[in-house]
Amino acid sequence: MAEFKYKVTQIHGRLSESSKGWTKELRSISWNDKEAKYDIREWSLDHEKMGKGVTLSKEGIVTLRDLLNGLEL
């Protein structure tokens, strides 16, 4: 895997927690010094290791919000 750097600019909140203590969180992350994007991803207990997830632009996260508001939850 290519090297990359990232900076967590904001932790918006925790979505769930696994039995091993990993948490799924919504954060804003700047990848390789670019503009921060919204990121839904799994993190280790000490927040040092990142698991799989998706990164979304503002447009994508707005679309997600509107989709979720249209669901019966």
Add this chain to the structure above:
Amino acid sequence: MAEFKYKVTQIHGRLSESSKGWTKELRSISWNDKEAKYDIREWSLDHEKMGKGVTLSKEGIVTLRDLLNGLEL
């Protein structure tokens, strides 16, 4: 990687599209015949290949919705 099977029970919508045609989508997916969960993931153009993403329970997706509704977007 262990084998697994999945069944897409619903495609709720598309969140974004990459330059290569992969799309990030919100779907409901049943993994290994278990109850369907919400899934935010990247899919290939023909919808045959899945990329990285996160799976969330109903509780997790409700938390996400409420978090997003609290953001200024």
